[in-house]
Amino acid sequence: MNIASFIARRLVFQRNQSFSRFIIRLSAAATAISVAVMILAFAFVEGFQYTVSSKVFSFWGHLRVQQQQSSVSGLAEELPVEKNDTVYNSLKAHPNVKLVDAFATKSAMLKTSETIEGVLLKGVDKQFSKERLQPFMQEGKWLEFDDSVQNNQIVISTYTAKQINAKVGDRILIYFIDNNSTAPRVRPVMVSGIYKTGIEEYDKTFAIIDMNLIRRLNGWSNTQIGGYEVTLNDYRTDYKxxxxxxxxxxxxxxxxxxxxxYPNIFDWLALQSTNKTVILIIMCIVAVINLISCLIILVLERSRMIGLLKATGATNSQVQVIFWNQALIIAVVGLTLGTLLGLGICWLQQATGFIKLDESAYYVSTAPVRVLWWQVLLINVVTFVVSFLILFIPSLLVRKMSPVKALRFE
Known part of the structure; x- marks a missing residue:
């Protein structure tokens, strides 16, 4: 029988009301809260990064492939290029490429009888992978493509719909500025659907139409496009x-x-990783300081017991092991409770979405949660290992206690 482990368990799980029992419970609770906070921080940050980046990539893909244009911004209209089977097949052949979709853009003004709003039209064709944007549809339906008739449908954002007071089924006018004409050209279209990504840069800027309309307005041939959007299997390898x-x-x-x-969005997401690391360090420090303080108090309160054990022949190392076991039991209990508490709150948020956010500021209306089990394991292992290494410090007090003084300690 391991005497040190037996005594430690008796001290930790004693039933009588005492100051040491209160300290043990307080220490275990503080450790549990620290672990739960770390799990929640990791889960929420991971959820933010995954959800927001998925929204950004779903609308435009991970890579944009087009003809080189000097001194032109990423949102400007593209120079026309011919659909190129060599380019398309080269993109599709890459093992990390999932989807390749053609696109084109054109600036325009949307007008109703009441107001007018500027947009950047994104043209797509019938081969476009609509499942990318389907999750963002709030009302109506996706564009219908029919080569035999002219497609006069448009999908606008909830922001644009509110600005021009339009709803699904309404007919609106699109005004195009033609550099070769003094008067703008006008095309009537019908609102087939309304989308919302929650990303202001998208919702305030884009409307989606059939690419053939852009081709006709620009005088392009039926085989010309603005470029390709490339969706990857693993977004983390986009630069590679x-x-x-x-x-x-x-x-x-x-x-x-x-x-x-869109560097501003991704810089903000990268900042969340820094916050996650800072929280991990702070909570580890809190848990360690908590265990050290707890062990010092327990050693001082059990001075008479230490003196008695030494007087009956116990060595310093044997007495130290008692308090190491005691602190490790507290740490394990705290880690277990903290893990259950953290995962429980994560599950509750996933099930109910009770934590609400300002979508205009955070790009999501409820705090997204994404639990990665290796991160949960990392939090527990790091906290346990650091706590175990630090526990040596307060246990040194045991070596400095003489049996005579300890037995007289009040």
Whole structure:
């Protein structure tokens, strides 16, 4: 029988009311709260990064491949390029490429009888992977493509719909500025659907139409496009994949990661990783200081017991092991309770979404949660290992206590 472990368990799980029992419970609770906070911080940060980046990538893909244009912003209208089977097949052949969709953009004004609103039209064709944008549809339906008739449908954002006071089924006018004409050209369209991404840069800017309308207005042929949107299997390898694709593309083609086009969003997401690391360090320090303080108090309160054990022949090391076991039991109980508490709150948030957010500021209306089990394990292992290493400090007090003074200690 392990005497040190037996005594430690008796001290931790004693039933009588005492100051040491209160300290043990307080220490276990503080450790549990620290672990729960770390799990929640990791889960919420991971949820933010995954959800927001998924929204950004769903609308535009991970890479944008188009003809090289000097001194042109990422949201400007593109120069027309011919659909290129060599380029398309080269993109699709890459093992990390999931989808390749053609697109084109054009600036326009949407007008109703009451007001007018500027937008950037995003043209897509019938091969476009609509499942990318389907989760954002709030009302109505996606564009219907029929080669035999002219498609006069448009999908607008909830923001644009509110600005021009339009709803599904309404007919609105699109005004296009033509550089070769003094008067704008007008095209009537019907609102087939309304979308909402929650990302202000998208909702305030884009409306989606059939690419053929852009082709007719720009005088392009039926085989000309603005470029390709490339969706990857693993977004974390976007820069690596982009460099690999650049080596395969013709000279006049260029590929750009979306993270370079919208750096403000991704810089904000990267900042969350820094916050996550800071929280992990702070909570580890809190848990360690808590265990050290607890062990010092327990050692001082059990001075008479220490003196008695030494007087009956126990060595310093044997007495130290008692308090190590005691502190480790407290740490394990705290880690277990903290893990259950943290995961429980995460599950509750996933089930109910009770934590609400300002969507205009955070891009989501409820705090997203994404639990990665390796992160939960990392939190527990790091906290346990650091606590175990630090426990040596307060246990040194045991070596400095003489049996005579300890037995007289009040």
């Amino acid at each position: 994949t982009n460099n690999e694709l650049l080596d395969e593309l013709p000279v006049v083609w260029f590929s750009t990661p979306l993270r370079e086009i």
